[in-house]
Amino acid sequence: MTSKPQLDGHVAIVTGGSRGIGLALTCGFVARGGRVVVSGRSRSDLDAVVSELGASVAVVQGDVADPAVAEALIRTATERFGGVDSLINNAGVGTFANVADMAAEDWHRLIATNLTGVFLCSKAVIPALKQRGGGWIINISSLAGRNSFAGGAAYCASKAGLNAFAESLMLEVRKDNIRVSTVMPGSVQTAFSAGGDAPEHDWKLSADDVAQVVFDLLGSSARSLPSRVEIRPSKPK
Numbered sequence: 001m002t003s004k005p006q007l008d009g010h011v012a013i014v015t016g017g018s019r020g021i022g023l024a025l026t027c028g029f030v031a032r033g034g035r036v037v038v039s040g041r042s043r044s045d046l047d048a049v050v051s052e053l054g055a056s057v058a059v060v061q062g063d064v065a066d067p068a069v070a071e072a073l074i075r076t077a078t079e080r081f082g083g084v085d086s087l088i089n090n091a092g093v094g095t096f097a098n099v100a101d102m103a104a105e106d107w108h109r110l111i112a113t114n115l116t117g118v119f120l121c122s123k124a125v126i127p128a129l130k131q132r133g134g135g136w137i138i139n140i141s142s143l144a145g146r147n148s149f150a151g152g153a154a155y156c157a158s159k160a161g162l163n164a165f166a167e168s169l170m171l172e173v174r175k176d177n178i179r180v181s182t183v184m185p186g187s188v189q190t191a192f193s194a195g196g197d198a199p200e201h202d203w204k205l206s207a208d209d210v211a212q213v214v215f216d217l218l219g220s221s222a223r224s225l226p227s228r229v230e231i232r233p234s235k236p237k
């Protein structure tokens with residue numbers, strides 16, 4: 001007897017779903033019977049996702065810090081797939097420099113992507129999740145949100161801010177059957193940092209390892225809310 005795919009009919013929005021962890025999530029949703037609206041800025045990366053995964057995927061090109069993009073993500077999920085069950089706030093950038101050397105524009109761009117984008121997408125999705133009777137908002141944060149390091153002031157602050165934001169949001173919306181959870185990975189083997197996906201980085205977590213945590217969360221019992229998950233390489237270099 002063949003069993004139904006785990007996420008049959010589930011509609012997800014994955015910001016930054018065209019590469020790295022986001023792409024692993026997009027592929028994982030489709031493999032489990034779900035449909036996905038993917039955001040990203042690069043047209044060619046989005047086109048590559050559609051040609052690989054076909055009609056189970058819809059794309060919205062644009063900057064996650066643009067309120068119009070957040071609205072377009074919800075509209076696309078509703079028009080193409082009939083609603084939305086989960087928002088995965090994954091899009092993020094890392095710019096690493098000492099505060100004394102960091103350009104103000106780099107600070108603003110990082111906070112806009114990693115924090116304001118999460119606010120905009122979360123705010124936009126709440127009515128759609130309520131209409132569905134509940135759902136999930138899952139944030140891809142980082143252990144850097146807990147463990148600060150020199151040269152990481154902007155990135156660490158953005159992820160610490162995300163953790164705090166997510167906790168408040170979780171307390172606000174759980175009465176509406178909306179579960180908010182935050183995943184905090186350590187180093188992941190993606191192109192997030194220059195050369196970060198090269199073979200000598202095999203000791204890191206894979207993008208699929210992080211995606212698996214999200215699928216495990218989605219499979220948790222309706223009574224439970226694992227609100228924060230830390231995951232790190234089992235054998236650091």
Ligand SMILES: NC(=O)c1ccc[n+]([C@@H]2O[C@H](COP(=O)([O-])OP(=O)(O)OC[C@H]3O[C@@H](n4cnc5c(N)ncnc54)[C@H](OP(=O)(O)O)[C@@H]3O)[C@@H](O)[C@H]2O)c1
Pocket residue numbers: 015016017018019020021022039040041042043045062063064065090091092093113140141142143184185186187188189190191192193
């Ligand atoms: N890699 C790690 O070691 C690591 C560790 C802990 C946490 N994380 C977090 O995991 C998340 C994903 O990281 P990753 O390693 O998968 O990075 P990645 O491989 O660089 O992929 C980032 C994705 O986000 C999209 N994106 C970036 N800025 C965007 C914007 N302003 N608007 C819309 N989309 C945007 C990118 O597409 P475009 O460039 O085309 O827009 C891409 O699809 C991030 O939040 C990151 O902070 C990563």
